Amino acid sequence: MIGNNKQLGLSILACIAVYGVIQTLISLDVIGSFWQLNIVLVCINIILAVSLNLINGFTGQFSIGHAGFMAVGAYVGAVLTVKFHLSFIIALLGGAASAGILGFLIGLPTLRLDGDYLAIATLGLGEIIRITILNIPYVGGASGFMGIPRYTTFTWVFFLTVFTVLFIRNFINSTHGRACISVRENQIAAEAMGIDTTKYKVMAFTIGAAFAGVAGTLFAHYFYIAHPASFTFMKSFDILTIVVLGGLGSISGSITSAILLTFISAALASYPEWRMIIYSLMLIILMLYRPQGLFGNKEISLKMLGRLMGGNKRGTTENHQTF
Amino acid sequence: MDFTFTQQLIQQLINGLSLGSIYALIALGYTMVYGIIKLINFAHGDIYMVGAYVAFFATTVLKLSFFPALFLAMVVAAMIGVLIEKLAYRPLRYAPRIAVLITAIGVSLLLEYGGILLVSPQPRTFPAVFQSKVFTFGNIVVNSQQVLILGVSLALMVILTYVVQRTKIGKAMRAVSFDTDAAKLMGIDVDRVISITFAIGSALAAAAGMLVGVYYNSIDPLMGIMPGLKAFVAAVLGGIGVIPGAMVGGVLMGVIEALVSGFISSTYRDAAAFAILIIILLFKPSGLLGKNVREKV
Amino acid sequence: MALLKTTKLSKVFGGLKAVSDFEVTIEKGELIGLIGPNGAGKTTAFNLLTGVYEPTTGEIELDGKSIVGLRPYQITQQGFARTFQNIRLFAELTVLDNVKIAYHFHIKYGILESVLRIGRYHNEEAEIEKKAIALLEIFQLADKKDEIAKNLSYGEQRRLEIARALAAQPKLLLLDEPAAGMNPQETQELMKMIQWIKKEFDLTILLIEHDMSLVMNVCERIYVLEYGSIIAQGVPEEIKSNPRVIEAYLGEEVE
Secondary structure, three states: OHHHHHHHHHHHHHHHHHHHHHHHHHHOOOOOHHHHHHHHHHHHHHHHHHHHHHHHHHOOOOOOOHHHHHHHHHHHHHHHHHHOOOOHHHHHHHHHHHHHHHHHHHHHHHOOOOHHHHHHHHHHHHHHHHHHHHOOHHHOHHHOEOOOOOOOOHHHHHHHHHHHHHHHHHHHOOHHHHHHHHHHHOHHHHHHOOOOHHHHHHHHHHHHHHHHHHHHHHHHHHHOOEOHHHHOHHHHHHHHHHHHHHOOOOHHHHHHHHHHHHHHHHHOOOOHHHHHHHHHHHHHHHHHHOOOOOOOOOOOOHHHHHHOOOOOOOOOOOOOOOO | OOOOHHHHHHHHHHHHHHHHHHHHHHHHHHHHHHHHHOOOOOOHHHHHHHHHHHHHHHHHOOOOOHHHHHHHHHHHHHHHHHHHHHHHHHHHOOOOHHHHHHHHHHHHHHHHHHHHHHHOOOOEEOOOOOOOOEEEEOOEEEEHHHHHHHHHHHHHHHHHHHHHHHOHHHHHHHHHHHOHHHHHHOOOOHHHHHHHHHHHHHHHHHHHHHHHHHHHOEEOOOOOHHHHHHHHHHHHHHOOOOHHHHHHHHHHHHHHHHHHHHHHOHHHHHHHHHHHHHHHHHHOOOOOOOOOOOOOO | OOOEEEEEEEEEEOOEEEEEEEOOEEOOOOEEEEEOOOOOOHHHHHHHHOOOOOOOEEEEEEOOEEOOOOOHHHHHHHOEEEOOOOOOOOOOOEHHHHHHHHOHHHOOOOHHHHHHOOOOHHHHHHHHHHHHHHHHHHOOOHHHOOOEHHHOOHHHHHHHHHHHHHHOOOOEEEEEOOOOOOOHHHHHHHHHHHHHHHHHOOOEEEEEOOOHHHHHHHOOEEEEEEOOEEEEEEOHHHHHOOHHHHHHHHOOOOO
16 A cells, blocks of 8 residues: 555654664764663563563463563564674574563463453463573573673664564554464464464564564663563562553554653663562553553554544554654 | 482472462452452552551550450451552552553552551561470471461361351352342442452452561561462462362462472572463463353343 | 265264264255254265365265365365354454455465565455445445444344455355344345345355244255254255145144
């Protein structure tokens, strides 16, 4: 569809523009290291949130072990650069592949479970991954993996974020994405309509895990160190909060929410307990009064901005813009 | 003296038994709540923590002795459990399951970090409300506090079984967990029954919290996370929603953990719990004593 | 060769024999009814045929091939499609998307093509869109194609469910109480539509129904279930006057 390609072209231009502006500001030192750190974190959180949204929001599988996949990506990536002296790109690919493969292996047996059981199983698996890493001296064990070179730059992180968003957006707006969504909506009906629900649950899980792995590699190569304590279920809850606030099933929601919550976290960095209390209250209040979060399962679109002056919002899975 | 394999085994079994009793007490709360409203109450482990702290303040500030403090801890925890259900879970009774799960996670985090703010993250030392006497049988050591744990847990479980099987309220609880709508039509006040279930479950968890405080001497606001998760695994192991299952699962869980810790390595003791969970969920999700329920198509 | 043939099909839940010795034969192009009092096991039979339940004993053959043990999606891909007694639409999706999803397993483009928007993506997407809208037009739902499914009226939702089932391009269509909740006029229109789609899409249809006017007027042959077993089969005239059937519905005659 011509309209779709035009919109795609426009958003690509917008991305390049945003990149250009921010990168210039960084090079000119207008944006200092504190803000640089947070921008990098925002991008990493966007990747984490959008990938988790694919699993939880679009396919309706309640996974709360996402930090485990991030950890795998972080450690595998670090091993590739530090121990094997390979390039960053290999580390990224390795991080994605290892997390993805693990996601596939885990997903296959556990995605037979439903709702609460799946949640607990993924939580448990995330913990098993973390505890296993804790017990491997080769990667530093309980002291963590140190000496990771800082290969992550704003350029890397920005374009990987754009790639992630585009990948998942395009996946969703295809028959494969629709199949995933049908699993969320009504699994029995989806099966009855000829959709291999297990295949799509595992597919969403694998893709989500792979991108979490990318985020992990980026994370480890920015902070010089990978430590098991960064990948506990608290981290999984953090990502879950971002997704829930933004709206389960909305990519724009995840992006907006990631930006918001990363900066709120930064602001509250000196008061970690208050941060957790605010997060927990937010989760509770959201579920009680606005369970669809900020955007529900809708996306920001140029059409929608135009319609904000009275008119009904319709939810479609076609023709979505994210900027 | 040489520690033979059998002696080590018996020692770990004894350790496992008292650990398992703790897990059983907590697991009962999970299983009763799940049985009645199909909710995994993520915040339950933190009620255990709250019980420990109430007991702590009862013994240090109010200078109560063991049993009055235990009673107070159980009552306060019961009230908090009922409050949480009324404010956070009841409004979502008919909402999608993910929403309630997320809320439960939120409540859990709130209790943990609220606790840190209120009572500081520093661990507190429990006063010696129950003198520890050590009995040795050859190489095997049994602590009188372990006996206390076993005794109190057993007593509470017996009382619970009596309540569930022989009283009217117990019958109502069983009815609601079997078929909520039918129970409503029979005139049972479902809301009240659910509140009572939360109250009982929370009281049991609080008892476990105090017992742990007495035995290990140290409590902190995040103490409920791991035991909570493990007790949940225990409930699933025994058959979630089935009360005897929670007891069996809890004891089994404790014994397995003690054996892993004693014979393999203590760093893997936590992982053992999760591994059990995965295995159970993959091969017999209804647990040892549970039954399969089908969704109507 | 019969399109659908079941042999000694039974399903036992614990101690309850939900369906026993269920034997039907359906030839291509027939319109068969399955009736019986509530709880007779009709939906259980459907669930057996569509793979939702696995049979305790017995055989099910579609076009000569056994489908026992296949998962529901595989059975659908072999040529079955069904609607549900309690409507199971994709409630939060649009009417159009509901139909498009049923075309899914006929689509050939892969994930790479979706993500990169190359290859067959654009062509096949355009084709699905065209086919889906055409199907909706037949069911007079095309003007509501962007409406969220749960906002449709009850009758429209039932029509959408049938449209969606047809998008799967089945050989055999199973309708589970399609007239449930409809008034006499809607039931009339439904009857005409069922006969029309049978001709237009070259279908074989098996339907469960309580509404006797629909069943007697539309079905060529009828099977009657009671307590999980078939107690009668034949053309509508035979069934109407069969004393066993009357007894099942109305109870025994008082002497």
